[in-house]
Amino acid sequence: MTQDIDYRIEHDLLGDAKVPSSAYYGVQSQRAIDNFDITGVKLSHYPNVPRALAMVKKACALANRDLGMLETAKAEAIAKACDEIIEGELHDHFVVDMIQGGAGTSTNMNATEVICNRALEILGYERGQYDHLHPNTHVNMAQSTNDVYPTSMRLAMVLKHKSMIDALESLKAAFEAKAEEFKDILKVGRTQLQDAVPMTLGQEFQAFATTIGEDIQRISDMAALLREINLGGTAIGTGITADSRYAPLAVKYLSEISGEEMILAGDLVEATSDMGAFVIFSSSLKRLAVKLSKISNDLRLLSSGPNCGLNEINLPEMQPGSSIMPGKVNPVIPECMSQIAYHVIGNDLVVTMASEAAQLQLNAMEPVLVYKILESIQQLTSGMQMLEDKCVKGITANPEVCQGYLDRSVSLVTALNPYLGYENSSRIAKAALKSGRRVIDLVLEEKLLSEEQLAEILKPENMVAPLDLSGTVH
Structure with a gap:
């Protein structure tokens, strides 16, 4: 048996609409919920989104207070509500889908309404009593979705x-x-x-x-x-x-x-x-x-x-x-x-x-x-x-696998190239590929380099970094 949800009635430009009594969001957020069931990813999915929105709304309220545009009590209630959101509270009331029409208006109003209704409670009123503190008039003062x-x-x-x-x-x-x-x-x-x-x-x-x-x-x-x-x-x-x-x-x-x-x-x-x-x-x-x-x-x-x-x-x-x-x-x-x-x-x-x-x-x-x-x-x-x-x-x-590949590879020829010259190196590489024999063995067989020379050239530290090749003139 489905339990009936308790609603309150809110009003906007388009008329009256039902909003769950337990919700801190209001009528414009509710319309966005109804219109934009797109991704299933809500604003609350990214905690820094509600936090950043609350930071901006708090900054605006304090600026308007300082300029004498917003009553101090109202500004401080808004700021306190924002602080709670910044600390991680009320995020589950940021319910609008991340993808929405209106250039972000639904997001702005979701934040505005949540902050307003929480600020109303702080001031001693009930959610939805906007004649005491209004989402647009007070929380969104000197603001637009577009900024x-x-x-x-x-x-x-x-x-x-x-x-x-x-x-x-x-x-x-x-x-x-x-x-x-x-x-x-x-x-x-x-x-x-x-x-x-x-x-x-x-x-x-x-x-x-x-x-x-x-x-x-x-x-x-x-x-x-x-x-x-x-x-x-x-x-x-x-x-x-x-x-x-x-x-x-x-x-x-x-x-x-x-x-x-x-x-x-x-x-x-x-x-x-x-x-x-x-x-x-x-x-x-x-x-x-x-x-x-x-x-x-x-x-x-x-x-x-x-x-x-x-x-x-x-x-x-x-x-x-x-x-x-x-x-x-x-x-x-x-x-x-x-x-x-x-x-x-x-x-x-x-x-x-x-x-x-x-x-x-x-x-x-x-x-x-x-x-x-x-x-x-x-x-x-x-x-x-x-x-x-x-x-x-x-x-x-x-x-062992790495060394095995190296031993069988003709890539060693490149390390020998400064000492053998390109023509000899190419010939040795081709012979190694054709016969399957090791490059080292072919070089020794042809007496192109001695075992001592090869051992020095093929030291690990000499093969993986630039060397002083000043004595290898061809």
Whole structure:
């Protein structure tokens, strides 16, 4: 038997509507719930979204209080309600779908209504008694969705990307630890999947660490572009309905509340419609995704087999690999990381198209852009933590396999090239490939170099770094 839900009646431009009595959100949020049942991913899915919205609303309330536009008691009640949300309370009342029409109006009103109804309780009233404190008149004073939404979402990304940077730094350190562990293991380097020249397994893993390490500073630099905001621009950037002193004061409060330096844009009309910072930041996430997928593919290749593949390294065994082939174990963690990368790359295209869709003074497609960037940050963070904990930390090497490939490979000829000359080296390489004999044996047989010379040239440290070749004149 279904229990009847207790409702209250609220009113907006379109008329009356029922809202659950237990809800802190109001009529406009309810309409968004009814209209936009799209992804199943609500604003509350990303905790920094409610937090950032509350930070912005608090900053605006304090600025309006200081300017004498908002009564002190009302401003302080709004600020207290915002503090509760910043601390993690009431997030389950942020119920609007991440994808929505209206350029984020539903998100702004969801936050406004939750804050208003909680502030009403703080003032001693009941939810919905808007004649004492109104969502639009008071909580949204001197604001528009068109400056509140992009400002809040930029701040949410600034806050959220830090955990991704932490995961990136930790993964880099894990690869560096493996580089140190494998520094003395010689192997064949490969280009175009063909034998190339000798290297160490440590150098290969250090390259992984270096390439993702480059993105730590780059992503942080790109995230800094998100700090420029249009708060105070209201509807289209002209600042209509706001006091002339309001914008810099609201931004100052927002920086203090969030602990992040937010910067007022120089041209608020331009900043209201331009999504350029989102495009650049998303592209930096795509760049990282591409690198992580490349590394994951390399780990799969290096561990392939084990009996009929490269088998130079062993990945941790995480789960049985087949419902029909006994004993088979698949590289499921790198496979998952690559799939995350494909998703992030696709998200970047969504961000690009949504950014291009700006028309005149506004971009109505911001919600899907915001959703996809936040999704990319979260998935990259979780993916890198998974890759580190369930794969990289447990990788072991097969030194004998690596050395065996090197012994049989004609790649040693390249190391001898400065001493033999290109023609001799090419001839030796061709003979080795045709006969299956070792390069070393052919060189000794033809007395092109002595055993002592070969031993010196083929020392590990002499094959994997530049040498002083001043005495090898041909």
